[in-house]
Amino acid sequence: MKITVIGTGYVGLTTAVSFAMRGHSVMGVDVDAAKVERLQRGQSPIYEPGLEPALQKAMEEGGLTFTANPAEAVARADALFLCVGTPEGQDGRADLGYLFKAVATLQELLPKEGGERLVVIKSTVPVGTSDQIAGMFAAYSNVHVVTNPEFLREGRALQDSLEPSRIVIGARDERAFALMEDVYADIDAPRIHTTRANAEMIKYASNAFLATRISFMNELARLCAAVGADIEVVARGMGLDSRIGPEFLRAGVGFGGSCFPKDIEALINLARATQTPLSLLEQVRAINRSQPAWFLDRMRNCLQTFAGKEIALLGLSFKPETDDIREAPSLVIVKRLLAEGAHVRAYDPVAVPHVVRLFPELTFVNTAYDALEGADAAILVTEWKECTQLDWLWVKVIMAGTFLFDGRNAWPAEHVKGLGFTYLGVGRS
Incomplete structure (x- = not known):
């Protein structure tokens, strides 16, 4: 499957590398051109055991590339994973500015009909956010909005991504669940198919x-x-x-x-x-x-x-x-x-x-x-x-x-x- 990962921070980079290691064709995209240049040289911007060697190997084998051009990354994707930061705002609530900016970019670049696309929210977001984003794609007959929270431990992130304790998928229809199972077909881990709101709450409740x-x-x-x-x-x-x-x-x-x-x-x-x-x-x-x-x-x-x-x-x-x-x-x-x-x-x-x-x-x-x-x-x-x-x-x-x-x-x-x-x-x- 052709996967685009939007955001190459801690979660995004680990997700991109692990997908490439499992045989998917992955492109990471980031608005930070300097970070993209560093990644294109095979250098990880974060310290995580085993991540940089795995990054370099995935790039050498042709399964992983990086770009600062959103149009290029979106055009080739079957699934788009949103892994942008949702930092704590001044009022204590999650700051969703980066996320909605990325969603707005997808609205501009995705066709409203044609081949099926997955828009997967992997960023940690307040309950109800993914349903709100799904509403923003209501006019797109070919887009499935899915919640797929990450459960990565810093220091063991790559291992957790390759061998997850569970895979939680939040969606509204069976076709979306089936497409997500194609993404994770080679992973033997318990599955939870549920609503987007439940998936969001599982992440918060676990932490x-x-x-x-x-x-x-x-x-x-x-x-x-x-x-x-x-x-x-x-x-x-x-x-x-x-x-x-x-x-x-x-x-x-x-x-x-x-x-x-x-x-x-x-x-x-x-x-x-x-x-x-x-x-x-x-x-x-x-x-x-x-x-x-x-x-x-x-x-x-x-x-x-x-x-x-x-x-x-x-x-x-x-x-x-x-x-x-x-x-x-x-x-x-x-x-x-x-x-x-x-x-x-x-x-x-x-x-x-x-x-x-x-x-x-x-x-x-x-x-x-x-x-x-x-x-x-x-x-x-x-x-x-x-x-x-x-x-x-x-x-x-x-x-x-x-x-x-x-x-x-x-x-x-x-x-x-x-x-x-x-x-x-x-x-x-």
């Missing part, structure tokens, strides 16, 4: 529930810290219950990224607009926003003050295996440490270029050991293997102080305490 699990564990970690329990042991005991499972039970300094915070905000705003408040999600949001400050308060209690302290900060991206710093807890932590007079040396394998623009006063170093050398204290914010698999005997030699603040409960607590470090995790006794 909201996962975020709720994280915030529940983070709040429970505060109680564990107060009563002398260990959240890691508690989580392990909870996860053995088949009704609960072990995923998303890790306490830390909060979640970030391009999905959870934005989608929670959009769902809360949708609930308010329909006069159906989601008070649970409002609390999930509040817990996440306050979690970095709670951990910083515990750090300050140990150090007495941040003023004049040399702090090694390990990890800047919101999670390992991505350079994404959107809503990353590290940004809150850095801002507070600098405001209180700390000297911060930061290390991250890939995210530094994005943070330099925000905090030019930070000292950025090339290795975790460079950050740790001479530090009074260290804080782990992102559990990159480069930040967790350390030679602790050498760390003991090069650090000036003994304080280790484990914001992800990823350091070997008993081992480092045995070496004489003062260890503080999240909700650990």
Whole structure:
């Protein structure tokens, strides 16, 4: 099938590469000409494990091309996947400006009759948006508007795209479902054929529930810290219950990224607009926003003050295996440490270029050991293997102080305490 992917960001590029790897003829289109030129050279504009080599291979085999010309991309397509960004607006609602601009372009370029076309909404959109877009194509007898949300995890996006946990298709007629099955014919994964509104809600509900699990564990970690329990042991005991499972039970300094915070905000705003408040999600949001400050308060209690302290900060991206710093807890932590007079040396394998623009006063170093050398204290914010698999005997030699603040409960607590470090995790006794 000839597929055009509109938007070559995180979702769009991964989608385009995975379709090409499965044998479809794919063209990616983007209004950013500089990005398109970079892609045409086989260079990925985002860091995602395995994505750039797969991109280059798909291009070499002729299954993937890129263009900045929408007319060229639309004319050749059987299916057009809309993967443009829907960022959080100033009022908290999803900003659909990019999406409707892309839809307007399709209205101009698509013929109103002739061969069948799929217009597939893969962008995360508020419930009712796809039906609204379908109304905009009511005069097009040959166009099927479909909702097909993505469930990609940053750091494992390509694998998730090639081996999805489920394929959700929202449409109005059997012909649209049949055409979408042609797109995914070679994938063995559970299917859900449903309405467009249900498909949109499945995406939001999935992210909201996962975020709720994280915030529940983070709040429970505060109680564990107060009563002398260990959240890691508690989580392990909870996860053995088949009704609960072990995923998303890790306490830390909060979640970030391009999905959870934005989608929670959009769902809360949708609930308010329909006069159906989601008070649970409002609390999930509040817990996440306050979690970095709670951990910083515990750090300050140990150090007495941040003023004049040399702090090694390990990890800047919101999670390992991505350079994404959107809503990353590290940004809150850095801002507070600098405001209180700390000297911060930061290390991250890939995210530094994005943070330099925000905090030019930070000292950025090339290795975790460079950050740790001479530090009074260290804080782990992102559990990159480069930040967790350390030679602790050498760390003991090069650090000036003994304080280790484990914001992800990823350091070997008993081992480092045995070496004489003062260890503080999240909700650990």
